[in-house]
Amino acid sequence: MIGLVLVVGCAWGVFRLTRLQFDAADFQPSTWVDGHAGNQLNKALGVLPGQGQIDLWSAALRYRLLGDLGPQVAEGCPGWLFYRDGLRPQPGNEGAFDERLKLMRAWTERLAKAGIRTVVAVVPDKSRIEAAQLCGLRVSQPMHARMDAFQQALAEQGVAHIDLRPTLAALPQAYYRTDVHMAPAGAEAAAGQVAQAALPVLGGKGAQAFDDVRGNAPEPRMGDLLVLAGLEKAPEGWRPPLESFVPEQIRPVQAGGLLDEGPAAEVVLLGDSNGLRSEFAGRLGRALGREVWNQSQDGGFFAGAMLGALGRQSQWPASLKVVVWQFSELSLSLPLSAAERKALAELR
Numbered sequence: 316m317i318g319l320v321l322v323v324g325c326a327w328g329v330f331r332l333t334r335l336q337f338d339a340a341d342f343q344p345s346t347w348v349d350g351h352a353g354n355q356l357n358k359a360l361g362v363l364p365g366q367g368q369i370d371l372w373s374a375a376l377r378y379r380l381l382g383d384l385g386p387q388v389a390e391g392c393p394g395w396l397f398y399r400d401g402l403r404p405q406p407g408n409e410g411a412f413d414e415r416l417k418l419m420r421a422w423t424e425r426l427a428k429a430g431i432r433t434v435v436a437v438v439p440d441k442s443r444i445e446a447a448q449l450c451g452l453r454v455s456q457p458m459h460a461r462m463d464a465f466q467q468a469l470a471e472q473g474v475a476h477i478d479l480r481p482t483l484a485a486l487p488q489a490y491y492r493t494d495v496h497m498a499p500a501g502a503e504a505a506a507g508q509v510a511q512a513a514l515p516v517l518g519g520k521g522a523q524a525f526d527d528v529r530g531n532a533p534e535p536r537m538g539d540l541l542v543l544a545g546l547e548k549a550p551e552g553w554r555p556p557l558e559s560f561v562p563e564q565i566r567p568v569q570a571g572g573l574l575d576e577g578p579a580a581e582v583v584l585l586g587d588s589n590g591l592r593s594e595f596a597g598r599l600g601r602a603l604g605r606e607v608w609n610q611s612q613d614g615g616f617f618a619g620a621m622l623g624a625l626g627r628q629s630q631w632p633a634s635l636k637v638v639v640w641q642f643s644e645l646s647l648s649l650p651l652s653a654a655e656r657k658a659l660a661e662l663r
Contacts, residue, residue: 374545375553384544394555395448396493396540400645401440403455407650412461414651414659415617416468421662422621423474426638429628432516433638435469435476436509437462438497438589440644441490444483448492461647475516477508492558493538494592495643499560502593510602513637517581521604524568525597533559565597567606579634585620586611586641599639607639617646618655 377383384390389397423433439462442454462480469476482504483489489501497505514520535557541547546554582605584590590611600607612619621640624631651659 375549378544378546378549378555379553384540384546388540388544389452390555391452392448392450394492395445395450396538396544396555397442397449397452398495398540398543398645400649401442401454401458401495402452404458404648405650408648411649411651412464412647414655415647416465417662418618418655418658419465419468419474420472422625423472425625431635431638432513433474433640434509434512434516435474436479436505436639436641437465437476437647438505438587438641438643439480439483441495443480443644444489444501455648458644458648462644465647475512477512479505479508482508491536491538493541493555494536495539496589496592497595499563499593502589502595503598506595506598507602509599509639509641513582513603513639516637517603517605520602521581523600523605525601526564526566526568527601528564528566530562533561536560563594565594565601567600579632580608581605581634582637582639583608583610583624583631583635584639584641585624586639587615587617587620587643587646588613589643590620590641595641608635611641615642616649616652617642618652618658622654622658 374385377385382390384396387399389399389402391397419435426433440458442449442452443459446454466476466478483497483501486500486504488498489504490496491498536559537547537557541554541557544554582599582603584596584599584607586595586609588611590596590609591613596607596609596611610620610624612623615623624638
């Protein structure tokens with residue numbers, strides 16, 4: 316079977332290459348060094364017919380026979396999945412932590428000069444809080460140490476911050492089993508603690524009411540780590556089991572008519588993907604008694620949402636009082652992004 320797949324793949328490659336409109340400039344020695352030639356070759360080869368099914372069953376067989384979930388996902392105790400980048404640092408992150416401290420100081424000072432208070436909430440990695448479910452997976456201790464160092468730097472800078480570790484660790488299950496994000500119970504607890512830090516700045520809880528619309532029964536939920544492992548469409552038994560949760564939506568109650576925009580925003584959430592999962596923004600708004608202006612970004616990590624918002628600071632409502640800056644612990648150990656390097660260059 317494997318031999319047949321190799322033969323078909325080879326034949327497909329030859330067929331695609333015969334249709335390639337060759338440009339000698341694309342295949343000079345220098346273009347192989349910078350990757351341009353390889354990109355052109357991959358583009359010419361395209362995707363093998365049925366490649367999606369081949370990839371799916373390759374991932375399913377690998378898991379079923381070997382218990383392997385690929386290079387980005389690891390299974391701890393049965394059914395508990397972890398993101399490998401949360402277990403050990405990526406190459407190329409040397410010096411990134413110190414550079415991010417510079418960005419933190421610059422950005423919080425800029426907000427303070429504008430009369431806006433920053434509240435920082437670093438979401439602990441799942442491997443830290445659900446350590447009992449690692450079942451032998453090893454975690455980098457230097458990565459864990461960075462969180463304490465960052466909290467200390469925030470304290471020295473006089474920036475309000477929350478340590479979510481005790482709160483989340485006290486829950487029976489703070490994170491989804493097959494996802495990197497906080498489960499509803501974790502998001503509720505984290506939002507409540509963030510609200511406690513923000514309410515004194517806001518002068519107490521507001522009067523905004525919220526509706527909590529819940530489904531009638533639990534529904535299966537596809538975790539992002541299953542998707543990352545290529546098992547999203549695998550049948551039961553060929554992937555770790557799905558969890559079931561009751562769907563929930565938390566929305567502010569609009570008291571006026573269609574043209575009623577409500578009170579101006581006092582709180583903006585600049586988060587990563589945790590700010591977009593488990594109704595975190597709605598839970599935070601409910602705890603504050605105020606609708607939260609959610610500017611979180613999928614894949615934003617440390618700087619994405621903050622840089623995006625600062626680029627539009629001139630358009631912020633004058634009513635804004637608090638920035639809730641939320642990002643994952645993992646963000647502190649990643650290599651610097653191009654946007655972060657550019658921001659650092661502009662500070663010098």
